[in-house]
Amino acid sequence: MGENIKISIIERYQHQSLFQSALIEFLGSVIPYLESIGAGEEDYARLERLMVPERMIVFKVVWEDDKGKFHHNLGYRVQFNSALGPYKGGLRFDPSVNEDVLKFLGFEQIFKNALTGLPLGGGKGGSDFDPKGKSDAEVRRFCTSFMTELVRYIGPNTDVPAGDIGVGGREIGYLYGAYKKLMNRTDGTLTGKGVVYSGSQIRTEATGYGAVYFIKEMLTQAQRDIRGMRAVISGSGNVATHVAEKLIQEGAIPLSLSDREGYIYNENGLTQELIDAVKIHKEKRGSLKDLLVGNDVTYHEGAVWQTLKADIYIPAATQQEIKKEDAEAIVRNGAVLVAEGSNMPSTAEAVEVFQVAGVLFGPAKAVNAGGVAVSGLEMSQNAMHLHWATEEVDEKLRFIMKHIHDTCVHYGKHEGGIDYVKGANVGGFVHVFKAMGQLGW
Numbered sequence: 294m295g296e297n298i299k300i301s302i303i304e305r306y307q308h309q310s311l312f313q314s315a316l317i318e319f320l321g322s323v324i325p326y327l328e329s330i331g332a333g334e335e336d337y338a339r340l341e342r343l344m345v346p347e348r349m350i351v352f353k354v355v356w357e358d359d360k361g362k363f364h365h366n367l368g369y370r371v372q373f374n375s376a377l378g379p380y381k382g383g384l385r386f387d388p389s390v391n392e393d394v395l396k397f398l399g400f401e402q403i404f405k406n407a408l409t410g411l412p413l414g415g416g417k418g419g420s421d422f423d424p425k426g427k428s429d430a431e432v433r434r435f436c437t438s439f440m441t442e443l444v445r446y447i448g449p450n451t452d453v454p455a456g457d458i459g460v461g462g463r464e465i466g467y468l469y470g471a472y473k474k475l476m477n478r479t480d481g482t483l484t485g486k487g488v489v490y491s492g493s494q495i496r497t498e499a500t501g502y503g504a505v506y507f508i509k510e511m512l513t514q515a516q517r518d519i520r521g522m523r524a525v526i527s528g529s530g531n532v533a534t535h536v537a538e539k540l541i542q543e544g545a546i547p548l549s550l551s552d553r554e555g556y557i558y559n560e561n562g563l564t565q566e567l568i569d570a571v572k573i574h575k576e577k578r579g580s581l582k583d584l585l586v587g588n589d590v591t592y593h594e595g596a597v598w599q600t601l602k603a604d605i606y607i608p609a610a611t612q613q614e615i616k617k618e619d620a621e622a623i624v625r626n627g628a629v630l631v632a633e634g635s636n637m638p639s640t641a642e643a644v645e646v647f648q649v650a651g652v653l654f655g656p657a658k659a660v661n662a663g664g665v666a667v668s669g670l671e672m673s674q675n676a677m678h679l680h681w682a683t684e685e686v687d688e689k690l691r692f693i694m695k696h697i698h699d700t701c702v703h704y705g706k707h708e709g710g711i712d713y714v715k716g717a718n719v720g721g722f723v724h725v726f727k728a729m730g731q732l733g734w
């Protein structure tokens with residue numbers, strides 16, 4: 294039965310290659326699990342239903358530039374699964390956004406959210422709008438127009454969007470500002486809000502910090518120490534900069550950050566001062582090549598994977614950034630661990646290379662779940678009209694990342710070690726699957 298499902302997925306989603314890859318990767322873990330528990334026809338039918346979004350919304354967003362000229366983009370929200378709670382997942386503003394990208398992200402989000410142990414469903418959304426090169430006023434007008442459409446489909450107990458690529462603090466502020474005006478309500482819908490207007494402490498840092506907490510757990514499990522480990526990181530946005538920052542705090546050595554054009558590198562390790570400069574530079578949508586570096590920091594064109602040697606590799610930019618040949622280079626360079634900060638950054642062939650070589654491999658669903666975990670905590674604080682201190686949120690984040698790690702170990706343990714891909718897929722799946730059964734879905 295399982296094989297037939299795989300074949301039908303391959304045929305059905307030939308034109309949505311990212312969504313197809315996400316489904317095939319997931320089925321690679323879940324079908325053997327269902328076989329091991331003697332699942333029947335009804336179970337496989339429920340599995341098939343789980344792979345279809347509950348609702349997909351597409352809308353037109355018309356906005357006006359600074360010269361008074363009108364433009365339009367497409368806006369999307371994929372409400373994938375609400376068995377465990379309100380749909381929850383980020384909004385991405387990038388020219389590459391389409392139905393395929395958002396279905397793959399929304400599907401992965403279901404299990405990531407389930408792994409946190411919080412009552413959250415899974416969804417994703419965004420637009421093919423490019424915030425790069427736009428003025429603040431243009432971004433604000435776009436966000437207001439986007440929210441004018443999205444507002445009717447979201448709410449604190451229905452669907453709670455957050456940020457993602459191209460949607461940072463500025464965009465969340467404008468989106469929530471528009472939501473509040475349109476609804477005449479302050480109910481916390483949207484997470485990643487500014488701390489001054491009911492956001493949570495640590496939400497900005499959460500994905501990057503959480504990834505490092507998870508990496509620490511993986512290394513402890515393998516009886517290794519994070520201190521002194523050298524790490525190559527891709528990306529220079531929210532996730533990447535906070536991974537680098539937390540690595541320094543934990544005694545490890547971040548070596549690089551990258552963007553679409555190139556990367557900065559210091560063989561002695563990037564400093565907190567430089568990371569802060571990157572954050573400010575990227576907030577202004579600058580390119581790394583224009584960042585004034587010095588003190589052993591060099592700028593190079595291209596990607597980080599083939600040339601830089603390290604113990605740990607952390608992709609934190611975008612999907613499918615590590616191909617088979619990159620993975621082979623990473624293995625040749627002596628990697629101990631690869632942890633996915635971005636969503637589905639490794640191709641299926643690359644993951645196989647890591648697993649065959651015995652490199653510790655942490656999949657995105659588990660590694661980058663810290664962001665949505667603190668988003669869940671932000672929802673709780675908003676619902677209770679409370680504001681928790683930084684230490685309290687950070688402590689809860691550490692606890693959740695440990696809980697996710699323990700779940701991966703429970704479902705992924707085998708004679709040779711831990712299969713974190715299987716552990717994360719099955720660990721997330723069991724809750725959602727059980728809930729769907731009890732809800733009669």
Ligand code: NDP
Binds near residue numbers: 530531611664
């Ligand atoms: P940001 O927009 O803050 O940063 C994205 C970074 O990735 C930038 O440095 C950008 O370069 C680079 N990048 C984007 N697209 C490409 C590309 N096609 N090729 C090379 N580099 C690229 O995004 P986030 O840091 O928030 O997100 C990064 C990843 O982490 C995404 O996969 C996202 O889905 C995932 N994620 C994010 C979470 C969050 O809380 N923010 C939570 C969980 C996962 P440039 O500056 O040139 O644009």
